Each structure stands twice: as C-alpha cells, then as structure tokens.
Amino acid sequence: MTKEEARELFIDFMYGGLDIDTQQQLEAFVQQHPDLKDELDGLMETRQVLQQMPVESPTEQFVMMDPAVAKSSFRSSFEKLWTALSPKSGFGRAGFAVASFVFLFIITGSLTNLNFSMQDGEISLRFGEQPPAQVGYSAAQVEMIINQVQAENAELVAEFVQAAQEQQETQFQQTLASFASYLDEQRTSDLELIDYSLANLQETTYNRFVQTDQVLGEIIETVSYNQ
C-alpha cells in the first residue's frame, strides 16, 4: 500500500465503508507513517468540530393549500354572506329590489351626469354635461360691434405708427448728433496728431542741421590742421 492509496481510503475508513481486512491494513499502515496518522487524526477531529454546529428547527409547519379547496372556500363564504344579508319574506325582497333599483339609479345618474328638468310643461331627461345657454346678437348689433372694433383698431394702429415715427425721429437725431460729435473729435485728434508730427519734424531737422554743422566744423578743422 502506498501513501496515496492509503489517503484514498481515508473517507471510506472514517465513514465505516471498509471491510475489516482493509481497515486493519490501513490502520497498520497509518501507524507506521506518522504524517498519515496526523492527517487522519486531523480529518477526524475536523468532523468532530463540524458536529458542534447547532441548528435551529423551523418555527412553523408549512401547509400547502389546495387551490380548488381555496377557491370553493371563497365561493361558499360569499354564498353564506349573501344568504345572511338577503331578506327572507316577499315584502322584504320587494323592498330590497326597489331600494337596489333606486340605489342603482342614483349611482348611474351621478356617474352619467343625469339632468332632470321640467319646463313649459315638458319633462326633459339628459345625460352628460349640459350645453351652455345660447346668447345671440342681431345683425345690426354685430355690424356695430365690428365697426367699433375696426375704429378702435384703426385708432390704435394710428397711435402706434405715430409713436413709432416719433421714436425713429428721436433716434435719428441722436444718431446724427453722435456722428457729428464723433467727426469733431476725430478732426481734433487728427489736427493734434499733425501738430505733433510737425513739431517732431522740426526738431529732427534742427538736430540734423546741428549735426551737419558739427561735422563740417570737424572737417574744416581737420583740413586746416593738415595744412
């Protein structure tokens, strides 16, 4: 027996699945090999530790309801309720029928906006929302209203056009004034620039005259000295 073969027998050994001969062989082999003995002892102790885990039992017993029984149970309950509530005598049943009809009528009326009215000896019964009362005008009134509206519109348009024209004129004048002011400022600025340039030119010309004089003086002096 090899160690691997011995290991393969461990599980059967621990769970009582070996015959006596094989069991004795394994025990003898394991006694000769301390490492195998330690391993087997460890596995057996692991089993003992595992057995320490407690377990809780279910707190309630499940019961599967038969769907057919459940349905018939609901039906019989409804029938019992109906029997208990329904009147027994003929008068009671008639009264119950009338009351049911009135109740149904009221419910239907409230849902369908039932309107019951009596006017000029006529009884009218309507469902749904009532149409608004019709208000009419004569042709002359309509023409007058239209004329009035047109006149008001024309007046409004005229006022609007006049206001727009005034506003445009004002804006135009402001624009012209701004433009004139701008041109004036621009002219002043140009003149200042020209003046500044002329001054610069004058100063530059003067400087060059001075430099020329100096150079000419130096040349004259040099020529005189050489002679």
Place this chain on the structure above:
Amino acid sequence: MALVLPSKSTKEKTKLYVEHEMTHMEDAQLVQDFLGGNHQAFNKLIGRWQDRIHHFAYRYFANNNDAAEITQKTFIKAYQKLNTLEDAGKFGSWLYRIANNLCLDELKRVGRKRSTSLEALKTAPQSETERAADSALMRNEAIVLLHKALLQLPNEQRMVVIMKEYEGLTFREIAEILDESENTIKSRLYYGLRALRKTFDSWNINKEVFSYD
C-alpha cells in the same frame, strides 16, 4: 491520538438500510397519492421533509429566516414540478437537489455581501478568540467562525460536506443528487475536510473550544 472509528455493526447497517428503504417507499406512495389527486399527501410529504430541508438550508446561511425561505421555495417548486419526477422513490434526493439549487442561487445573489464579510474576518478570528475571556462567548464565536469556514469552501465541496456530515446521506444518494460518481463525491469530501482542517488550524478552532461549558 488513537484511531477511533464510528464503526457500525452489520446489524445496525441492516437496520439503517431497512429504515432507509421504508422511507423511500412511504415517500413514493405519498407522491403517487398526490399525483392521483390526494392533495393532503403533499402536506404529509412536507411534514416528513420540512425539518431536513430547513436544516440543510440552515447550514448554508446560518440564519433561520433564510432557511425558512429556502424551504418554502423548495416545497412550492416541488409542488409545481412533482409530475416531472420520474422515480417517485427518489423524492428525497430530488427535493435536496431543488433545495441545493435554490441555496446556490441565493448565495450567488448575496455572494458579494457575504464574501465581503468573510474578507473582514480573515484577519480577525485569531485575535478575537484569544481575547475572549468568557468561555460562552468564545464558544459562540467559534460557532460563527465554524459557519464562516464552511462558507469559504468551494460550492461543490461544501454541498458534499453538508450532505454527508449533517444530513447523513449515503454517498450513493449524494452522487444521485449532484449527478456525479461516488468517487468524485468522496474526493470532494476529502478535499473539503482537508481545507476545513487548515482553516480551523489557522483560526485556532478545535474541539476543546466547544467543551468550555
């Protein structure tokens, strides 16, 4: 440490096998009754399996409300899909498969939150347990850490550990539920227990912690 095996005699094994088969037969009969129109048969199935499914879900979430919710969903799904169960004798395995899938769905849904809390615990456990002077407090903390350690296992290993250690299912039943071979199941159990051992060592959890009453 000497090897102490939880060995069972042949008589005990036979008794367990008979009880196991009887349970399957009763479940199969109730399933047939329900499919035949007897609604109460399903409520009897609930009565027979509610505790086990609740405990199974509780191992995942360590929370009674979550476990109850998973249990309720499991039975509702079973009620709706029972006509698709091919072998009525495997009702239990089928029910565990539904519950397991629902637990995995729920873990995926809240995985981010749970993994965050686990991250925070990775550095805390040792000092927490060392500082705890009160033995009852230490025991409670150890139980919390025990559950956290279980949650750190990969899904496939955790499922096998829970089904074997807590639900007491046979390797064949677990293999049926998970649609894997028995050898694969044993291998996952081995690696799962080994991983738990390492975690317990690093968090200083051992069986002595639980005997401080």
